[in-house]
Amino acid sequence: MLPYVVRYRRSFTLGLTCVVVTTAIQLLSPWILKFAIDDLIVGLSRGKLAMYAGLLVGIACVGGVFRFLMRRIMIGASRDIEYDIRNDFFAHLQRMPLGYYQAGRTGDLMSRATNDLNAVRMMVGPAIMYSASTVIVFVVAIVLMVSINPWLSLMALLPLPLVSISVKYFGAAIHHRFEAIQAQLSDISAIVQESLAGVRVVRAYTREAHEIERFRVSNEEYVRRNRGLIQLQGLYYPSMTLFLGFGALLVLWLGSREVIRGGLTLGEFVAFNAYLALLSWPMIAFGWVTNILQRGLASWKRMLEILDAVPAISDTHVTDAGRAAPLGGAIEMRNLVFTYPGADRPALGNISLRIDPGQTVAFVGGTGAGKSTLINLLPRLHEPPPGTVFLDGVDVREIPLLRLRGAIAMVPQEPFLFSDTIAGNIGFGVPATEAGEARMREVASVARLDIDVDSFPKGYDTVVGERGITLSGGQKQRTALARALMVNPRILVLDDALSAVDTYTEEEILARLKGLMRLRTSILVAHRFSTVRAVDRIYVLDDGQIVEEGAHDELVRAGGVYAAMYRRQLLEEELAAS
Numbered sequence: 011m012l013p014y015v016v017r018y019r020r021s022f023t024l025g026l027t028c029v030v031v032t033t034a035i036q037l038l039s040p041w042i043l044k045f046a047i048d049d050l051i052v053g054l055s056r057g058k059l060a061m062y063a064g065l066l067v068g069i070a071c072v073g074g075v076f077r078f079l080m081r082r083i084m085i086g087a088s089r090d091i092e093y094d095i096r097n098d099f100f101a102h103l104q105r106m107p108l109g110y111y112q113a114g115r116t117g118d119l120m121s122r123a124t125n126d127l128n129a130v131r132m133m134v135g136p137a138i139m140y141s142a143s144t145v146i147v148f149v150v151a152i153v154l155m156v157s158i159n160p161w162l163s164l165m166a167l168l169p170l171p172l173v174s175i176s177v178k179y180f181g182a183a184i185h186h187r188f189e190a191i192q193a194q195l196s197d198i199s200a201i202v203q204e205s206l207a208g209v210r211v212v213r214a215y216t217r218e219a220h221e222i223e224r225f226r227v228s229n230e231e232y233v234r235r236n237r238g239l240i241q242l243q244g245l246y247y248p249s250m251t252l253f254l255g256f257g258a259l260l261v262l263w264l265g266s267r268e269v270i271r272g273g274l275t276l277g278e279f280v281a282f283n284a285y286l287a288l289l290s291w292p293m294i295a296f297g298w299v300t301n302i303l304q305r306g307l308a309s310w311k312r313m314l315e316i317l318d319a320v321p322a323i324s325d326t327h328v329t330d331a332g333r334a335a336p337l338g339g340a341i342e343m344r345n346l347v348f349t350y351p352g353a354d355r356p357a358l359g360n361i362s363l364r365i366d367p368g369q370t371v372a373f374v375g376g377t378g379a380g381k382s383t384l385i386n387l388l389p390r391l392h393e394p395p396p397g398t399v400f401l402d403g404v405d406v407r408e409i410p411l412l413r414l415r416g417a418i419a420m421v422p423q424e425p426f427l428f429s430d431t432i433a434g435n436i437g438f439g440v441p442a443t444e445a446g447e448a449r450m451r452e453v454a455s456v457a458r459l460d461i462d463v464d465s466f467p468k469g470y471d472t473v474v475g476e477r478g479i480t481l482s483g484g485q486k487q488r489t490a491l492a493r494a495l496m497v498n499p500r501i502l503v504l505d506d507a508l509s510a511v512d513t514y515t516e517e518e519i520l521a522r523l524k525g526l527m528r529l530r531t532s533i534l535v536a537h538r539f540s541t542v543r544a545v546d547r548i549y550v551l552d553d554g555q556i557v558e559e560g561a562h563d564e565l566v567r568a569g570g571v572y573a574a575m576y577r578r579q580l581l582e583e584e585l586a587a588s
């Protein structure tokens with residue numbers, strides 16, 4: 011936390027100066043009141059009354075100005091720190107690899123970025139401000155009380171050990187309970203995020219009641235945990251008030267006897283009680299600040315679990331050769347063996363192949379054969395072992411991630427569209443200055459998206475809704491294809507990217523892609539053999555290994571795995587047609 015605070019040290023220094031001035035002015039009022047009462051008892055006059063009244067009003071006005079500045083500067087600095095932490099938190103999430111999100115929940119991350127961050131802001135803003143004010147008031151008020159009457163001060167401070175015990179016990183308990191509350195709030199956020207993201211599935215299976223009940227149970231647990239914290243706070247603050255009230259009662263009883271005996275003037279007794287009243291607020295505020303600090307520490311601990319996580323995929327191994335690599339599109343894999351973290355067996359075993367620049371190849375195989383895993387290793391969405399995956403003769407681990415991924419465009423089977431216009435989604439991968447309308451229409455035409463867009467009332471300015479919910483599966487896939495073509499990549503990877511498109515439209519798209527594919531290395535992953543029939547080379551995967559390779563006609567004549575899959579698909583098409 012310290013680097014964030016040091017960044018705004020001027021604001022904190024100025025804010026703490028205002029805290030000192032505000033507190034000093036606050037502590038000055040009872041001392042003036044002491045002189046006023048004793049002086050007015052000796053001789054009451056309109057001039058004296060006006061003078062003391064003017065002093066008290068003036069002190070209140072000046073104190074109000076500095077109190078405003080104190081809050082404006084300190085809380086403003088905490089907002090700046092919140093802004094910086096939120097930016098760093100989001101930037102750190104952007105650096106985390108794909109596997110990190112597959113293992114975690116989006117709702118939990120969102121809760122940490124919002125609710126936990128707000129608790130952290132309270133810790134570095136109001137908590138610091140009120141802590142400083144509390145300490146100053148506490149120390150100076152006790153010094154002034156002792157100067158008035160040491161014995162009476164001792165009586166007033168008798169409850170302090172009980173207050174210290176309460177703070178220690180309740181502070182630890184609040185910390186643990188708030189951690190549990192924030193964890194449960196993360197669960198609620200995750201349930202909401204999953205239910206809204208999967209709204210189509212929920213509707214299709216009529217599971218609305220189930221989702222409502224799942225949310226209700228989680229929400230009920232959240233309320234239960236909050237009630238536990240409220241009960242704790244309900245004991246905490248009254249106990250503090252009780253202990254302080256006991257001290258005030260002693261002062262009232264013993265102090266009034268001293269005034270009657272003449273050992274204490276009435277003005278001193280009033281000032282002493284005023285300081286005792288000022289002292290009661292710091293003690294209560296100390297409990298409140300403790301609560302804020304414990305909440306903030308619990309939340310900061312949860313945020314550090316994310317911020318301290320080291321990205322499994324980074325530019326640690328980048329070399330000069332990697333920075334200077336031409337990235338022409340030559341791909342090579344040498345004895346590649348890849349196992350997912352925690353898996354019992356390799357997903358890929360002993361893969362060796364070479365793809366020349368400008369060549370179009372296809373990976374085919376059954377479900378779970380390892381096709382998607384293989385292509386995900388190329389842009390390092392998963393980290394390949396060293397010395398296994400090469401681009402233009404350079405290990406991909408040695409190429410800066412930004413440069414490596416900038417040369418590769420991937421279109422997944424289930425594309426993600428942002429809640430933006432069609433134009434915004436197509437131009438997502440390029441700077442706004444390069445997202446020209448002519449280029450956008452060109453790539454949309456290649457993807458055969460132009461016909462659909464022309465039928466929309468707002469054309470390319472049509473908003474597609476969250477995750478492209480207003481578009482059909484085929485329209486989403488074609489939008490994703492246009493987005494990939496827009497960046498003009500050296501390597502184009504289509505991971506079953508036309509599975510939701512009808513056969514006729516698929517043939518049109520592939521025919522239009524032919525010219526573009528000659529200019530770049532292209533990799534197709536497909537289940538339809540019509541998609542891969544015209545490629546330069548086909549690799550057949552089975553159980554994570556390449557079992558066959560060659561052109562379409564060669565593989566059919568060989569009568570192996572590919573031929574069996576091809577005949578089965580032809581039979582299925584004939585049965586469907588009949």
